[in-house]
Amino acid sequence: MSAWIAAAGQALLIALLAPIVTGVTRAVRARLEGRAGGRIAQPWRDIRKLLRKPPTSPEGAGVFFSAAPVVLMSTSLLIAATVPFVSTAGIAGSADLIVVVGLLLLGTVALALAGLDTGTAFGGMGSSREMTIAALVEPTLLLAVFALSTRVGTTNLGVIVAAGASDPAAVFTPASLLAFAALAIATLAETARIPVDNPSTHLELTMVHEAMILEYSGRDLALVEWASAMRLAILLGLLANLFAPWGVATGTTWTAVVIAAAVLTVKMCGLATLLAAAEVYAAKLRLFRVPELLAGSFAMALLAVLTSYILA
């Protein structure tokens, strides 16, 4: 019973933290570019404002359009509840890697279908681009974590993180370095960050994520934005816990869980700061060069799996 409460608490923590993480990236980016920027809690205010407004639906849009925000949000919540972010005990025992990647893909596909469902040119374009990217990103996510799972012999994320937390020196192998690079690129692509997509553009011909959600408004838009922020927080948290698994609780005692939650918050904000700082120095890639980057990350993930066999 307490495992379920812990899972719900973790989902709530990620849901509350996610807009803050987005706010941190925006604030750091603004500061580094010499702008004043918004407050860190600004994404929260935006979501609250949008949640009070009724949504509108484009003429002729069907069930995919109205279902996508709910599907996206519920898959994000489910991942946030099960993945071992705070504690490797409890419900994390059922967090299988393949299920998590499948849930992520389910959210991506739901949003892409919604983009097609509106029947606008922008939506269809964004969906087709998103699918081009997802076709290379999802296998990369799977393979990169497979490279870590060969060390422990299971695809259960809880066991992988627990093994890393009990023996931090084993994290520094060539396989995990390669897997980290691959997973970092896949994270950027999955969350529509800068070398792949520009998160701060509207109505540009190169955009991907914004093109799909262009028709959303009000509550639906709030859900989509919130779920997107949660996906960023989830992937950053996964990156932090797989490659820097310090401070993750291995039990369910209150003190350990509270400390682990605080450590997770610090790690996520640190990664968000790094991400924003890297974005300032990077330019968006041409759309036709994006598959090159993703194929590179896929090759790195495959090499990570191979080297985890060869150089073990």
Place this chain on the structure above:
Amino acid sequence: MSAQISSQLLNVACGLFLLTAVGVLWRRQVSALITLLTVQGVALAAIAVILAEQHRSAEAATIAIGVGLLKAVVIPWMLRRVHQQLPDARETRPLVNVSTSLLAAAGLTLLAYSAARPLVALAPTASAKATPVGIAVILIGFFLAATRQRAISQIIGLLLVDNGIAAVAFLATGGVPLIVELGVSVDLALAVLVLQILTSHLHTAFGPTDLDELRELHD
């Protein structure tokens, strides 16, 4: 404990060695390729030094230092000199596009791994287990040389093949000094030969692009 650390260091060096080979396929700028080749030379020298330390052989250590000087200092310096002579040398039109060649590199590594399994089974030590890395770099080098059109990219492909052969020699035979030494001298000969071919290629390929040669537009 020390043996464990040295085998971990060997693994990191081998991982870097393979990663730079894949990076060479990824990047287009010739200057970036030369930097990657330098890093690969350092990784190769590190592999040689670690193996020499494991075998406690002064001769092997000397050879390792020689290899390091050649691969990480001399050859990159020669390549940079060649690169200065032709300022705009990007790989504009490879025969196989970059994303496909990256996937091909992953496939070639799989092939190297499966081909080297009988070799590894002979003596399953840490260094022998890393032999597929050298074979993979050889295959990637062949692939690069076969699919790139610029002379300098082809030379870099050949140098990758050479690095791979040296790595396999170090990892598989470990303490056989004669073979390794022979490898180093043949290496140098190959590099000089290769650069001579390169300069002649450059003269035939890029010499006529001088504007003075445009005789038909005179009058």
